[in-house]
Amino acid sequence: MEPCPSPFNLADYVLTAGRATPDKVALAVLGPARAERWSFARLEAAVLGMAGALVARGFAPGERVLLRLGNTPEFPVAFLGCIAAGLVPVPTAEGLTEPELDRLTPLVAPAAILAGPGVSLPTAPPCPVLDDLAAMMDHARARYTMGDPDRLAYVVFTSGSSGTPKPVAHAHRASWARRMMWDGWYGLRPDDRVLHAGAFNWTFTLGTGLLDPWAIGATALIPAPGTAPEALPLLLKRHDATIFAAAPGIFRKLVAADAPLALPRLRHALAAGEKLPEALRARWDTATGTTIHEALGMSECSTFISGSPARPAPQGTLGHPQPGRRIAILTEDGLAAATGETGILAIHRSDPGLMLGYLADGSPELPLSGDWFLTGDLVSAEPDGALRYHGRRDDLMTTGGFRVSPLEVEAAFHGAPGLAECAAAAVEVKADTHVIALAHVGDIGKDALAALAEARLARYKQPRLYIPLSALPRSANGKLDRRALARLLKEQT
Numbered sequence: 001m002e003p004c005p006s007p008f009n010l011a012d013y014v015l016t017a018g019r020a021t022p023d024k025v026a027l028a029v030l031g032p033a034r035a036e037r038w039s040f041a042r043l044e045a046a047v048l049g050m051a052g053a054l055v056a057r058g059f060a061p062g063e064r065v066l067l068r069l070g071n072t073p074e075f076p077v078a079f080l081g082c083i084a085a086g087l088v089p090v091p092t093a094e095g096l097t098e099p100e101l102d103r104l105t106p107l108v109a110p111a112a113i114l115a116g117p118g119v120s121l122p123t124a125p126p127c128p129v130l131d132d133l134a135a136m137m138d139h140a141r142a143r144y145t146m147g148d149p150d151r152l153a154y155v156v157f158t159s160g161s162s163g164t165p166k167p168v169a170h171a172h173r174a175s176w177a178r179r180m181m182w183d184g185w186y187g188l189r190p191d192d193r194v195l196h197a198g199a200f201n202w203t204f205t206l207g208t209g210l211l212d213p214w215a216i217g218a219t220a221l222i223p224a225p226g227t228a229p230e231a232l233p234l235l236l237k238r239h240d241a242t243i244f245a246a247a248p249g250i251f252r253k254l255v256a257a258d259a260p261l262a263l264p265r266l267r268h269a270l271a272a273g274e275k276l277p278e279a280l281r282a283r284w285d286t287a288t289g290t291t292i293h294e295a296l297g298m299s300e301c302s303t304f305i306s307g308s309p310a311r312p313a314p315q316g317t318l319g320h321p322q323p324g325r326r327i328a329i330l331t332e333d334g335l336a337a338a339t340g341e342t343g344i345l346a347i348h349r350s351d352p353g354l355m356l357g358y359l360a361d362g363s364p365e366l367p368l369s370g371d372w373f374l375t376g377d378l379v380s381a382e383p384d385g386a387l388r389y390h391g392r393r394d395d396l397m398t399t400g401g402f403r404v405s406p407l408e409v410e411a412a413f414h415g416a417p418g419l420a421e422c423a424a425a426a427v428e429v430k431a432d433t434h435v436i437a438l439a440h441v442g443d444i445g446k447d448a449l450a451a452l453a454e455a456r457l458a459r460y461k462q463p464r465l466y467i468p469l470s471a472l473p474r475s476a477n478g479k480l481d482r483r484a485l486a487r488l489l490k491e492q493t
Contacts, residue, residue: 030223048142051141068092255284301354328346435465437463
């Protein structure tokens with residue numbers, strides 16, 4: 001792809017396309033009775049007003065601003081307003097508790113906190129808390145602070161599913177790099193109406209649901225806070241959504257009844273956040289007549305492997321590296337893995353979408369193995385270059401001396417009658433002895449599951465424990481929480 005222009009400002013770039021259609025709807029927050037609509041002109045005016053208010057209060061470029069906001073338009077306005085002024089926004093999940101905030105806030109040392117009503121704050125905020133957001137958006141407008149595209153633009157926290165959340169520092173150029181997804185994943189067009197079912201603070205929603213549609217001049221549709229997943233089909237139909245994006249858990253809920261979904265304007269759907277089961281993809285295809293295009297990504301680089309309308313992923317694979325990406329599959333020794341050999345997915349340090357690093361003592365540090373950032377995802381390459389996913393390096397289960405991917409175990413049960421969902425984890429049953437346990441949801445018994453395992457899995461991969469649950473533990477964004485699952489299964493044994 002073309003190099004990022006310089007000087008550059010992420011907020012200016014994201015809102016440039018909308019200036020050609022100032023009266024077009026940029027954002028619609030979809031409620032049960034009515035939608036709140038923001039035109040591109042109104043959106044940019046609010047962003048620059050927010051920037052002007054922050055500058056007027058004396059905050060300097062490079063200072064960090066903690067965002068404690070809900071799923072309302074104030075969130076993207078504050079995010080882009082900070083960046084327009086040269087400040088560094090730090091989005092955080094609305095549901096974080098005071099103790100969690102007390103641990104995370106010192107990692108970013110904010111100069112201010114932008115807060116919405118009813119959202120928790122650190123126990124003793126270390127900086128001013130600004131909650132007069134409406135007045136700030138109406139402030140006299142600032143100009144965009146232009147500069148080096150490699151300078152720090154924003155910080156997001158990793159999900160924490162593999163341990164303590166880390167502050168991920170991204171450059172302004174990260175938004176430009178997302179153009180590789182327009183054709184490499186989305187098939188995005190200016191006339192699209194993109195409905196994303198996630199929370200604004202999630203990088204999947206923030207990028208795919210808001211920033212990317214705006215950067216091409218398309219409309220972003222967001223369900224109002226508290227919208228139940230069961231209401232999404234009606235919203236998709238009523239508001240003429242052409243692209244639907246969500247985590248696999250949302251798709252699972254929408255097709256739970258195996259009933260047709262009439263979505264006449266929908267061209268296709270997008271999934272990310274965790275591996276999409278092939279059986280779930282097939283159920284969606286049957287229910288809607290449209291395809292789900294899956295992507296693999298992470299907070300540190302957004303998505304970079306995907307299927308797309310122009311190049312669908314071969315069955316059972318994630319798809320191909322997006323054009324312009326530079327990736328490798330490395331062995332534990334750091335050598336290139338052979339075709340078909342499972343290895344660690346790595347991203348070259350030159351990828352413009354790769355983070356600046358994890359924030360430490362105020363500066364980002366990028367951990368590398370040579371010139372490569374190791375993602376921790378295990379993949380193998382097919383002869384045509386498509387990648388097959390084998391789980392996270394730290395999720396692999398060790399039992400009887402063998403390393404087993406939980407995804408491989410789970411795949412053996414896909415399509416089982418009465419099974420709603422399942423997940424595998426290693427459980428310690430006595431000192432230094434681990435066995436594979438399968439948590440399962442739905443109307444199916446242990447004997448039926450064990451029979452499937454015997455028919456489809458080698459002996460060492462078969463679960464020894466089958467534990468029924470009412471639901472699998474998930475994060476606020478709908479991702480399977482494997483750490484919580486392991487703890488839950490241990491309590492059940």
